[in-house]
Amino acid sequence: MITLGHYLVLSALVFGLGLYAALSRRNAVAMLMGIELMLNAANINLVAFNKYAAPGAMQGQIFALIVITLAACEAAVGLALILAAYRRFETTYVDDLHLMRW
Amino acid sequence: MPWYVELLRAVVGTIIIFSGVAIVAAMLGVLLERKISGWIQSRIGPTHVGPRGVLQTVADTIKLLQKEHIVPRNADAVIFASAVVLVPLAALLDYVVLPFGTTRWGPLIFRDLNIGVLYFAATSSLIVLGILMAGWGSNNKYALLGGLRSAAQMVSYEIPIGLVLITIALLAGSLSTVTIVTMQAHLWFIVTQPVAFLIFLAAATAEVNRAPFDLVEAESELVAGYFSEYTGMRFALFQLGEYAEMFAMAALAVTLFLGGWRGPVLPSVVWFLIKLYALVFVFMWVRWTFPRFRIDQLLNFSWKCLIPLALLNLVATAYVVMVVQR
Amino acid sequence: MLLDWGYVAIFVVVGAGMVSLPFAIIALLSPRGTSPHKRDTYESGMEPIGQAWSQFNVRYYLFSLIFVVFDVEIIYLYPWAVVARSLGASAFYSIAAFLAILVLGLAYAWRKGALEWS
Amino acid sequence: MTGEAIAFYVLAAITLSAGTVVATSPNLMHSAVALIPALLGITGLYVLLNAEFVAGIQVLIYAGGITVLILFVIMLTEGGTGLHIRQRNEQAAVAAAVAAATAAVLVAVASRTPWAHGAGTLPSYTPGAIGQSFLGPNLPLFEGTSVVLLVALVGALLIARKEIRE
Numbered sequence: 001m002i003t004l005g006h007y008l009v010l011s012a013l014v015f016g017l018g019l020y021a022a023l024s025r026r027n028a029v030a031m032l033m034g035i036e037l038m039l040n041a042a043n044i045n046l047v048a049f050n051k052y053a054a055p056g057a058m059q060g061q062i063f064a065l066i067v068i069t070l071a072a073c074e075a076a077v078g079l080a081l082i083l084a085a086y087r088r089f090e091t092t093y094v095d096d097l098h099l100m101r102w
Numbered sequence: 103m104p105w106y107v108e109l110l111r112a113v114v115g116t117i118i119i120f121s122g123v124a125i126v127a128a129m130l131g132v133l134l135e136r137k138i139s140g141w142i143q144s145r146i147g148p149t150h151v152g153p154r155g156v157l158q159t160v161a162d163t164i165k166l167l168q169k170e171h172i173v174p175r176n177a178d179a180v181i182f183a184s185a186v187v188l189v190p191l192a193a194l195l196d197y198v199v200l201p202f203g204t205t206r207w208g209p210l211i212f213r214d215l216n217i218g219v220l221y222f223a224a225t226s227s228l229i230v231l232g233i234l235m236a237g238w239g240s241n242n243k244y245a246l247l248g249g250l251r252s253a254a255q256m257v258s259y260e261i262p263i264g265l266v267l268i269t270i271a272l273l274a275g276s277l278s279t280v281t282i283v284t285m286q287a288h289l290w291f292i293v294t295q296p297v298a299f300l301i302f303l304a305a306a307t308a309e310v311n312r313a314p315f316d317l318v319e320a321e322s323e324l325v326a327g328y329f330s331e332y333t334g335m336r337f338a339l340f341q342l343g344e345y346a347e348m349f350a351m352a353a354l355a356v357t358l359f360l361g362g363w364r365g366p367v368l369p370s371v372v373w374f375l376i377k378l379y380a381l382v383f384v385f386m387w388v389r390w391t392f393p394r395f396r397i398d399q400l401l402n403f404s405w406k407c408l409i410p411l412a413l414l415n416l417v418a419t420a421y422v423v424m425v426v427q428r
Numbered sequence: 429m430l431l432d433w434g435y436v437a438i439f440v441v442v443g444a445g446m447v448s449l450p451f452a453i454i455a456l457l458s459p460r461g462t463s464p465h466k467r468d469t470y471e472s473g474m475e476p477i478g479q480a481w482s483q484f485n486v487r488y489y490l491f492s493l494i495f496v497v498f499d500v501e502i503i504y505l506y507p508w509a510v511v512a513r514s515l516g517a518s519a520f521y522s523i524a525a526f527l528a529i530l531v532l533g534l535a536y537a538w539r540k541g542a543l544e545w546s
Numbered sequence: 547m548t549g550e551a552i553a554f555y556v557l558a559a560i561t562l563s564a565g566t567v568v569a570t571s572p573n574l575m576h577s578a579v580a581l582i583p584a585l586l587g588i589t590g591l592y593v594l595l596n597a598e599f600v601a602g603i604q605v606l607i608y609a610g611g612i613t614v615l616i617l618f619v620i621m622l623t624e625g626g627t628g629l630h631i632r633q634r635n636e637q638a639a640v641a642a643a644v645a646a647a648t649a650a651v652l653v654a655v656a657s658r659t660p661w662a663h664g665a666g667t668l669p670s671y672t673p674g675a676i677g678q679s680f681l682g683p684n685l686p687l688f689e690g691t692s693v694v695l696l697v698a699l700v701g702a703l704l705i706a707r708k709e710i711r712e
Contacts, residue, residue, distance in 0.1 A: 001548070001551070002550050002551055002554045002594075003661075004661045004663075005656055005657050005661065006554060007591070007595070008652075008653075008656030008657075009653050009656050009657060010558050010561070010562070010591075011652075011656075012648075012649050012652030012653045012656055013562055013649055013653070014561060014562065014565055014584075014588075015648070015649060015652060016645045016646060016648055016649025016652075017562070017565040017566060017568070017569045017645070018565070018569070019641075019644065019645040019648055019649075020569050020570075020641055020642055020645035020646075021568060021569035021570075023637060023640075023641030023644060023645065024569075024634050024635060024637065024638040024641035024642065025633060025634065025635070026632065026633055026634065026635045027574055027633060029574065029578075029616060029619055029620055029623070030574060030577055030633065032616070033568055033577055033578065033581055033616065034568075034569060036581070036608075036612065037565055037568060037569070037581075037584065040584075040585065040588050040608075043588070043600075043604075044588060044591055044592075047591075047592055047595045047597045047600055048595055050595070050597065050668075051595045051596055051597070051668060052661065052663060052664070053661065053662060053663065053664045054664040054666070055664055055665075055666045055667050055668045056664065056665065056666025056667070056668075057666075058669065058672070058675050058676055058679050059679075061597050061599070061600050061672065061676060062676060062679060062680070062684060062687070064592075064597070064600050065503070065504075065600060065603060065676070066687065066691065068500075068600075068603055068604065068607050068608065069500050069607075069691050069694070069695065070694070071607075071608070071612065072496050072497070072499075072500045072607055072611060072612055072698075073497075073500075073694060073695060073697075073698035075496070075612045075615055075616070076493050076496050076497060076615065076698055076699070076702040077698055077701050077702045077705070079489075079493075079615055079616065079619045079702075080493065080701075080702040080703075080705040080706040081705055082619060082623070083486065083489060083619060083622060083623070083705075083706055084705050084706065086622070086623045087486075092623045095635055105549070108431065108434070108435075109438065111435075112434070112435045112438035112439065112442075113438060113442055115435070115439075116438060116439045116442040116443055116446075117442065117446070119439075120442075120443060120446045120447075121446075167450065167453055167454060167457055167458075168457050168458060168459070169454075169458060169459075170454075170458045170459050170460060170461055171454055171458060178575065180576065180579075181575065181576070181579055184579070187444060187447050187448060190447050191440070191443055191444055191447050194443055194447075195436075195439065195440070195443070198435075198436055198439055212435065212439065213432045213435045213436060214432075215432050215433075215436070215598070216429065216432075216598055216671060216672070216673070217598050217599055217601075217602045217673060220506055220599070220602040220603075220606070220673075221602055223602075223606060224602045224603075224605035224606045224609075224610065225605070227605065227606055227609070227610025227611070228605065228609060228610060230610060230614055231582060231609065231610070231613060231614065231617075234614065234617050234618075235579060238575065238617070238621065246621075250488050250618075250621070253488070253492070253614060253618075254487075254488045254491050254492065257491065257492050257495040257499075257610075257611075257614060258491055258495060260495070260499065260610070261495065261498045261499065261502065264499070264502040265502065265505075268502065268505045268506060268509045269509075271506065271509040271510060272509040272512050272513075275510060275511075275512070275513045275514075276510055277506065277509075277510055277673060334454060334458060335450040335451065335453070335454045338450070339447065339450065398544070401491060401543070402543065402544075405494075405534075405537075405538075405543045406538065406543060409498075409534065410531075410534070413527060413530070413531060416505075416527070417524060417527060420512060420520055420523060420524075421520060423512060423513060424512055424513075424515060424516065424517060424519060424520040425516075425517045425520050428516055428517065429596065429598065429670070430550070430593075430594070430596070433593045433598070434549065434553075437553065437590075486622060486706070488618055488622075489615070489618045489619060489622055489706065490703070490706055490707070492611075492614055492615050492618050493615065493699075493702050493703070493706065494699065494703075495611065495614075496607075496611040496612065496614075496615055497695050497698060497699040497702075499606065499607060499610070499611045500607055500611070500691075500695055501692060501695055503603045503606060503607060504680065504688065504691065504692070506599070506602075506673060506677075507599065507673045507674070507676040507677030507680055508677050508680065508681060509677075510671075510673050510674050510677055511674050511677035511678055511681065512677075515681055519681045522681060522685055522688070522689065523681075525689060526688065526689060526692045529689075529692040529693060529695075529696050530692060530695075530696075532696055533695065533696045533699045533700070536696075536699070536700055536703070537699065537703060540703060540707060541707075542703050542707060
């Protein structure tokens with residue numbers, strides 16, 4: 001029998017992977033992928049709570065939709081920033097991008 | 103039903119759909135393509151294998167099966183190999199929600215999913231990934247450029263297709279393909295939505311990378327586009343993916359606009375196939391009628407023509423459905 | 429409902445198997461050439477110069493960026509479309525406002541020339 | 547084991563193994579490609595949780611949209627040339643510890659808390675229920691997202707375009 005706990009544990013593991021990627025990667029795009037994994041982990045939680053804790057309401061799924069929307073916005077803007085930084089500094093490695101102004 | 107009966111049904115259904123698409127769409131499609139091209143250009147087309155050359159694609163497949171398959175030295179082997187599975191699989195996944203006909207026990211469909219047309223849009227968007235992976239994995243300039251062009255083109259034309267799907271869902275009040283066909287019992291949606299039909303046809307032609315939107319595999323510029331480096335059976339699998347996607351798009355157009363399997367006298371499956379092949383013929387006809395677009399014209403056509411038109415059409419439809427008819 | 433998706437899962441698994449089936453056949457049938465040039469990258473007979481993995485036009489990114497934003501807008505229309513019939517005029521105006529903002533985005537991109545290729 | 551349990555464990559295995567590749571692969575392109583099975587595995591989990599609509603959106607937006615963006619940007623920037631560059635920073639060990647600790651705390655909380663089971667049943671047709679909710683009580687949210695998207699589009703275009711013109 002699969003319970004809410006199973007999903008929460010899985011989501012915690014995915015979150016850990018995402019956190020590791022976001023913290024340990026040097027490449028900005030790879031960090032962004034880590035963040036996407038973390039957002040997905042949160043979404044698993046939202047949808048799982050929707051099914052098990054509040055089946056009558058659709059709030060969990062709706063919130064998951066909003067998170068997906070924001071993830072898309074974040075990816076679009078974040079990647080545009082990465083691209084802009086790359087075109088100026090010729091690198092996407094964040095520890096090379098340590099100057100606030102050029 | 104016990105679970106093993108369901109499992110057996112699912113497996114048998116899958117095998118039928120896969121071999122059906124491989125034969126009806128890919129093999130027959132290639133043959134038709136060559137015969138119709140020949141006819142339009144006052145040629146004869148293939149004649150040698152079998153009576154009037156009908157076995158030509160069978161022979162071609164057997165030939166391709168015997169070819170060596172080569173992974174270029176510089177290619178990224180993992181991505182190179184996974185792309186070739188992803189593209190045909192994603193194209194064939196579309197067929198889950200396409201109703202082919204109706205029987206006494208209900209519509210002839212692999213599975214009538216609740217989110218029908220959304221499922222179709224989602225699975226066909228996976229093809230873009232396969233194409234990008236193929237283009238990148240080959241590490242070949244032609245392939246990479248072809249893959250990139252293809253991806254930019256396919257994502258641009260996904261938007262008008264999505265808008266058309268929503269317009270139809272609005273009319274039918276459902277995303278399920280079977281319900282959409284049922285709602286056309288009295289009037290095909292092509293009558294009420296001619297603009298949407300034309301937008302869908304144009305966008306579908308572009309989405310499957312066919313002429314006049316075929317600059318992705320413009321032979322004179324890019325060899326075979328993203329699958330230049332693929333040999334033998336892998337090449338055949340990409341072809342299978344392309345033809346499967348083209349037939350899926352045509353079948354979706356039949357389902358959305360031409361009343362699906364509906365028609366008098368003849369059995370429903372026959373009607374479905376007639377409509378399907380009529381649309382496929384249109385695709386092939388268009389190929390030899392219009393010159394190829396340039397990439398800027400191609401993207402402009404989607405963003406500056408099809409999308410505003412589709413939006414306008416959607417708002418007008420919504421106005422009629424939600425304000426006038428109430 | 430889960431049964432439907434069970435079918436889809438079987439479709440994916442069996443389908444992946446069927447797509448991979450030709451590979452088993454070619455493993456048995458296909459010839460093995462030994463020419464060293466066999467695995468060269470194809471470039472119409474020329475020796476390839478440099479890697480293909482180099483940079484290309486940023487336009488491709490711009491278009492996919494606009495695509496993602498529009499794609500997200502569109503997903504909100506699916507749930508609206510299935511209930512629209514049961515809702516009245518007020519729902520029409522709220523969706524019209526939603527679409528107007530979408531059009532604003534398109535107009536901005538158009539105006540700023542993000543939809544030009546040159 | 548029931549079918550649901552089998553499906554859950556298979557999907558969890560796909561998600562976690564692909565996620566591990568995303569987080570650790572030294573080849574950026576492999577990370578990005580591994581994101582696809584990870585996202586599809588999560589899609590399967592949504593289906594198991596009776597959220598078919600969210601599942602469809604997940605494929606359409608994440609797999610078909612965001613991943614394409616990420617692939618484009620990798621190809622536009624380092625691409626294959628990034629293969630021989632060190633991908634982990636000096637804090638990798640600390641990062642691993644932090645991530646492991648966070649995950650451990652979350653797992654402990656998740657498995658020890660006696661979660662309450664809510665009453666009621668899921669609506670059988672989720673797209674309809676979501677639509678009702680978006681045009682009913684959640685209308686501000688619905689209109690708000692379109693504003694957020696507009697802002698994101700304008701911002702992203704400004705950032706990306708500015709560099710081109712120079």
